[in-house]
Amino acid sequence: MAKFLTNREENYSQWYNDLVIKADLAENSAVRGCMVIKPYGYAIWEKIQAELDRLFKETGHVNAYFPLFIPKSFFSKEAAHVEGFAKECAVVTHYRLKNDENGKGIVVDPAAKLEEELIIRPTSETIIWNSYKNWIQSYRDLPILINQWANVVRWEMRTRLFLRTAEFLWQEGHTAHATRQEAMEETERMINVYASFAENSMALPVIKGYKSENERFAGALDTFAIEALMQDGKALQAGTSHFLGQNFAKAFDVQFTDKTGKLDYVWATSWGVSTRLMGAIIMGHADNNGLILPPKLAPIQVVIIPIYRNEEQLSEISVKAEKIKKEFLALGISVKYDDRDNNKPGWKFADYELKGVPVRLALGPRDIENGTVEVARRDTLAKETVSIEGIAGHVKKLLDDIQENIYRRAFEFRNENTFRIDKWDDFVSVLENQGGFIMAHWDGTAETEEKIKELTKATIRCIPFDSPEEEGKCIYTGKPSKRRVLFARSY
RNA sequence: CGGGGUGUAGCGCAGCCCGGUUAGCGCAUCUGGUUUGGGACCAGAGGGCCGCAGGUUCGAAUCCUGCCACCCCGACCA
Structure with missing residues (x-):
């Protein structure tokens, strides 16, 4: 893919x-x-x-x-x-x-x-x-x-x-x-x-x-x-x-x-x-399949894609889709029904994944027969088939869940990539090999900051409000420091 | 702004070194048909100031000069 x-x-x-x-x-x-x-x-x-x-x-x-x-x-x-x-x-x-x-x-x-x-x-x-x-x-x-x-x-x-x-x-x-x-x-x-x-x-x-x-x-x-x-x-x-x-x-x-x-x-x-x-x-x-938009900022939160073999099926699906669409809109969920016939469903699946649409519904003859709909979430790419009854409520919860999940994922990523470092060699090697946030001591002078930037391309991103007082020695000069500051290479 | 690379159809590229019929390929587009639960297939068609401007030459996508834009690496920065 x-x-x-x-x-x-x-x-x-x-x-x-x-x-x-x-x-x-x-x-x-x-x-x-x-x-x-x-x-x-x-x-x-x-x-x-x-x-x-x-x-x-x-x-x-x-x-x-x-x-x-x-x-x-x-x-x-x-x-x-x-x-x-x-x-x-x-x-x-x-x-x-x-x-x-x-x-x-x-x-x-x-x-x-x-x-x-x-x-x-x-x-x-x-x-x-x-x-x-x-x-x-x-x-x-x-x-x-x-x-x-x-x-x-x-x-x-x-x-x-x-x-x-x-x-x-x-x-x-x-x-x-x-x-x-x-x-x-x-x-x-x-x-x-x-x-x-x-x-x-x-x-x-x-x-x-x-x-x-x-x-x-x-x-x-x-x-x-x-x-x-x-x-x-x-x-x-x-x-x-x-x-x-x-x-x-x-x-x-x-x-x-x-x-x-x-x-x-x-x-x-x-x-x-x-x-x-x-x-x-x-x-x-975002990942290798494309954008992953937080549901709260996604212009299209849900896309509905019809799967059909002929005009007859399409019109039957469209009736259902329009009905679902109204239910979503009533809950304040933005939804697009994509019934363009110039692309196959698989193409649309990939395209909406690329565009980071949080939730995708697929509606086909099978679903019409069983009263179901296929729900796919963008963050995990997981798919499930659920009853079409109460679908709007289900998706609303799912959107909240996705919002929370991608936050948690980013939070865990940040924690895994935040390092407390006390040795200069470690400081350099972390920056060279993996990057991330580095909490380290700094002697508080502009010269040291400048020197560190010159040597490693890392800058002091900020002195975190919640960085506790802690006696330590500057990562570069060894001079005394009272708290750790946040170093990283940056955009 | 310094170093390197790129610019040819809407997109991705070949052709350029070594100048010479009508500039080619894939995708996309259009028409018709078969298709449609993870990026469909067949047949046909349309689409090019070869980045822009000069120059060399009988002849330039191809050689030379200048400019513009983009990408990567530095310096600068949100």
């Missing part, structure tokens, strides 16, 4: 690329590093969006929209921020084209040079804080809890569908608060929202923690992240939440009068997840 997919064990990254293309999620476009997200892939993104949007609103946030373009001068107001993003910015310098004088197509009109160049947003802190300046005068104007769904551009050297593209879709929350504590609470709240989304909806266990100074967001005082382990033993940063302190308020001069009448700078956070989550879902669950 799976003769259309590269084997995962043979070539992991080719397997990933094949899967994205063959499951019809996305493809490369004519523009370097930019992808076309195809309807099936976009449908998954829409499910992700819908659930996250619900969670954001539940925690008091509202949506708004800010411009795609950021004047260059805004960008340079926060020093660390510009430093971090300068190398990957797309810049608009002109606003008009004209016919080439040699009659060969069109050229940029040099007369139409912009007074001030516009940066295509790689992230929106600066353009947003420029607005916040006008919105905030008093503590009564706070907090501001805004999220925006947008596209951003980061001119990446090397791109991969969903994991790293020059343009990507994301959401970015930008909040403003009266106190340090409130902003810190918000930063924590949102990393928790991301973590529970990852675990409950994406069925992927994640580790929450602080980023080391090196890995922090440009302009942040603290960055929290969730890190997931992929099947090839590499880590994927799945979401970040930043405590920005008063950096952007100071850069954009956003002050407010507090309850005591004193002027102070506003405290800020920002937080985001992107279409990269698609990559996490793929690499977290």
